Amino acid sequence: MSDTPATLAAPSGNPAALWHTTLAEAVRLLDEEAAEELLDCCLADMGVEDALREVVMPLMHEVGEDWSTGILTVAQEHFITQVVRARLTALSRGWSSGLGPMVWLACPPGELHDLPLFPFGIALHRGGWRVRFFGAHTPVHDLIGLAKVSPPELVVLASTTARGLSSRRWELAQLSRVAPLAVAGEGASWAFAEAIGATYLPGDPVSAAEQVASSHVATRDLAASRREEAEMAAQASADTPGMQSEAS
Numbered sequence: 001m002s003d004t005p006a007t008l009a010a011p012s013g014n015p016a017a018l019w020h021t022t023l024a025e026a027v028r029l030l031d032e033e034a035a036e037e038l039l040d041c042c043l044a045d046m047g048v049e050d051a052l053r054e055v056v057m058p059l060m061h062e063v064g065e066d067w068s069t070g071i072l073t074v075a076q077e078h079f080i081t082q083v084v085r086a087r088l089t090a091l092s093r094g095w096s097s098g099l100g101p102m103v104w105l106a107c108p109p110g111e112l113h114d115l116p117l118f119p120f121g122i123a124l125h126r127g128g129w130r131v132r133f134f135g136a137h138t139p140v141h142d143l144i145g146l147a148k149v150s151p152p153e154l155v156v157l158a159s160t161t162a163r164g165l166s167s168r169r170w171e172l173a174q175l176s177r178v179a180p181l182a183v184a185g186e187g188a189s190w191a192f193a194e195a196i197g198a199t200y201l202p203g204d205p206v207s208a209a210e211q212v213a214s215s216h217v218a219t220r221d222l223a224a225s226r227r228e229e230a231e232m233a234a235q236a237s238a239d240t241p242g243m244q245s246e247a248s
């Protein structure tokens with residue numbers, strides 16, 4: 001670690017705020033070594049989900065605000081993006097493996113902001129899902145072709161602009177007919193999702209992933225208990241002579 005004022009001791013008080021401050025300072029000073037160490041310590045201290053939700057993603061948001069108001073240069077913004085992306089890529093290792101349901105993650109054509117798909121995929125994988133990452137600028141017709149062969153349990157498309165989604169409205173409606181589709185990010189809305197037969201994922205990527213994982217478990221449990229009830233009812237009718245002749 002070099003000459004930043006950042007400290008690696010687990011901060012006391014509000015940990016998210018303190019990690020955020022020290023990390024932002026390392027980034028401002030372009031101190032890559034410090035930023036990497038701070039990211040690692042923050043993840044270890046707060047846990048992956050909370051660190052991504054409360055420190056890393058808000059930091060990215062803030063970096064964008066500081067860039068748009070001229071506090072940070074484009075070079076500083078690119079620097080932090082690269083440091084964060086490298087750490088998120090490391091955390092995503094192995095996320096396509098396992099036996100759980102499959103989610104595909106992509107951005108529509110023209111959209112380069114694929115970074116928020118990482119925390120979403122990382123959290124979902126930790127919730128038992130398998131992740132296939134297509135990332136930025138993905139042709140929707142390619143996804144349709146692939147989904148026709150082997151549909152995933154969910155496709156998530158993220159966009160920072162409404163236009164990025166609305167200009168693909170017809171293709172997206174087609175995609176939602178071959179696989180369950182959800183839209184997310186600043187450019188998505190309930191109204192647009194509804195219009196194309198998709199779902200809208202509100203909120204931050206980590207909380208949305210937790211929501212998807214728990215509602216999928218609930219749906220699966222409901223389906224299993226319905227199956228169980230149907231089997232028990234069939235068994236009961238088979239055991240009752242009157243019912244048997246009625247059924248035959």
Ligand code: B12
Nearest residue numbers: 061064068111112113114115116158184185186204205208
């Ligand atoms: C990193 C970054 C880039 C990187 C992208 C790297 C990458 N691979 O993702 C690069 C340098 C490529 C880039 C390029 C550009 N960028 Co940029 N970028 C950012 C920045 C700083 C961080 C994005 C990020 O990861 N945010 C973290 C997420 C989690 O936070 P959030 O965006 O606020 O998202 C909230 C919700 O929408 C939701 N959410 C977002 N995505 C998802 C996904 C899922 C699955 C879910 C469930 C939820 C969710 O979670 C958050 C709420 O908690 C933002 C600043 C910002 N406000 O975020 C600008 C920002 C998005 N960029 C912006 C702009 C203008 C551009 C450029 C046009 C700049 C230019 N002139 O070239 C280009 C556009 C490129 C393109 N065609 O897409 C604007 C967008 C304004 C707009 N809506 O039109 C922003 C907001 C900056 C600003 N304040 O003006 N950018």
